Amino acid sequence: MTLPPLTRTPAHDAAVPLDRENADSRDNPDGEEAPATLLRLATAGSVDDGKSTLVGRLLHDSHAVLADQLAAVARASRQRGLAAADLALLTDGLRAEREQGITIDVAYRYFATARRRFILADTPGHVQYTRNMVTGASTGDLAVVLVDARGRVREQTRRHLAVAALLRVPRLVLAVNKMDLVGHAEPVFAAVALECAGYAAELGVHDLVAIPVSALNGDNVVHPSASMDWYSGPTLLEHLESVEPLAADEDPQRLPMRFPVQCVVRAPESGPLRGYRGYAGRVASGVVRLGDPVAVLPSGRTSTVVGIDRMDQDDAELAVADQSVTLRLADDLDVGRGDLIVPVDCAPPVGREFTATVCHLDARPLRAGDQLLLRQQTALVRAVVRSLDARLDLTTLTALPAPNELEANDIGQITVATAEALPLDEYRDNRRTGAFLLIDPADGSTLTAGMVGGLQRGGRP
Incomplete structure (x- = not known):
């Protein structure tokens, strides 16, 4: 576990909400220069650990909530007989979520401070929605995992830590909530932080920062807590703003170049771009x-890049990860x-049979021979x-014998x-190109999300 620093970082600046379309833009909606870095984070926690309240508090206290949203939350809170606004309603947007007081779907929120832009995926806590946590994370x-200070580390907390480790x-x-x-x-x-750090270490995770918070009262979420003067580390937002940039093996720009071809662009037979x-x-x-x-894989034919065209610039000198371009060879x-x-x-191997770790997402089970x-x-x-080679027990972190089928939310190993x-x-080398989906050919629904483990030499379909 990483110990908190002895001094605080400077107080944060007010946040501004971002709309979905402009979440990855260099400019914010006001036309001013946006923060240089983007952090994608997911939140997870067991039911009733206060995750939705934490996210709501983070958005509210960083001024990333619009006035009409606050008014709607206040009305909904009054209808439920509450004296104060329930900030959890800022993220539990589905009617079923509000009625049951739980999170069902992944809720995405986009906001920014003067230091950083954020895309936040708020994921469900119920065991039956583990698949949604896989999607969001x-x-x-970075992943923020909540734990109730009263209940210590629950099975679902261990499950979320294990999923985060599997997804690398x-x-x-670790947000230790309800400290009040x-x-x-x-x-x-x-005690809670030490227990979680030990479990995370078993999973191979050593970059774990623990922060004591009270989402209900706002302690150490955006503003420092006057009730926990023994804690000298950063608030949650301060940590999210100041977390170090990705290491070389995590930064997509520093990984080997991979360019999946979306389509072929050809110019008309006549005109100035003829032959393009x-x-x-x-x-x-x-x-x-x-x-x-x-x-060019899988054929293996070779050539040289002679042109890189973007919407805003022809004949660019280079293109980096996440940029949409057209390459000419x-x-x-x-x-x-x-x-x-x-x-x-630096080409990856090419083959037709491989092992993978998968999370089954659909109610229909996955079986060998599908x-x-x-x-x-x-x-x-x-x-x-x-074949279905094993099913992972996320409580004990042991691989169980080969199952007859994988059911929804099961995590297993297959060929x-x-x-x-x-x-x-x-997947361990490149999270972007090492991931895949298994799809039902009859109706196009996504059945399973997978992570490539290794190529099987000489495999045949």
């Missing part, structure tokens, strides 16, 4: 530059949707589940074979 740079979320924050109900006692906080041919897509990771020698190769353009000297569709980035191929060869990065 899969792209997170780089950083974890244990007299703001430092020994209670220390490019390959449009979004850079999944790394950096691509003019003159780079590249390979020196050679007229057979390239289409689903192909992957990579550096010649014939499905597999989507990886822009590629969509036929696949079959060769998959595909009808066509695929370039396969392992």
Whole structure:
């Protein structure tokens, strides 16, 4: 566990809400220069640990809530007979969530302070919605896991820590909530933090920061707590604003370049752009530059990048992760949707059979022999589940014997074979290109989310 620093960071500046479309833009809605960095975070916690209240408090006290939203929450709170506004209603937006007082779906919130922009995924706490937590945390740079200071570490807390570790979320924050109900006692906080840190270490997670909070009263969420003067570390928002940039093996720009081809762009036979041919897509990771020698997978044909075109700039010198561009190659190769353009000297292996860790998402069980569709980035191929190799017990972290089927929310290990060869990065090496989905070919529904474990040499579908 990372111990809190002895001095506070400066007080935060007021936040401004962001709309969904502009969440990744360099400019905020007011046209002023936005903070330089973006942090994607997910929140998770057992039922009644106060997660929705914590998120509501974070948004409210950082001034990231509009007046009409506050008015609607106040009305809903009065209808429930509450004397004060229930900030949990800021995130529990579905009617079923408000009526039951639980979180069911993943709720996304976009806001910013003067130091950083945030995309926050508030995920459910019930065991039956573990799959939603997988969805919300899969792209997170950081996960905030809540635990009730009174109940210590519950099974679902351990489940959330395990899921975060499986998804290789780089950083974890443990928010020990409801400190007001244990007299703001430092020994209670220390015991909970130590127990969680030990469990996280078993999972291979060592970057864990613990913060004592009271979401209901706002202690140490945005503003420092006067009731816990023994705590000299940052508030939750201060930590989120100041957390160090991603390490080299976590920063998508520092990973090997991967460019999944979305479509082929051709100019009309007549006109000034006659003969133009490019390959449009979004850079999944790394950096691509003019003159780079590249390979097109799975064919393995090689060429050189001679043009990088963006909507705002033709003939750019380079493109980085998350930028949508069109690449032009020196050679007229057979390239289409689903192909992957990579550096010649840093290409992933190509194969048709691999192992994977999966979380089953659908009510229909997953069985060996199921014939499905597999989507990886822009590629969509036929696949079959060769075998169900194990099911993970998230309480004991042990692999149980091969099951007959995986049910909704189960996490297991399987072997998959595909009808066509695929370039396969392992998930531990690249979270973006090492992930895939299994899809029902009959109705197009997503059944399973997977993480590539390793290529099986010589596999056949």
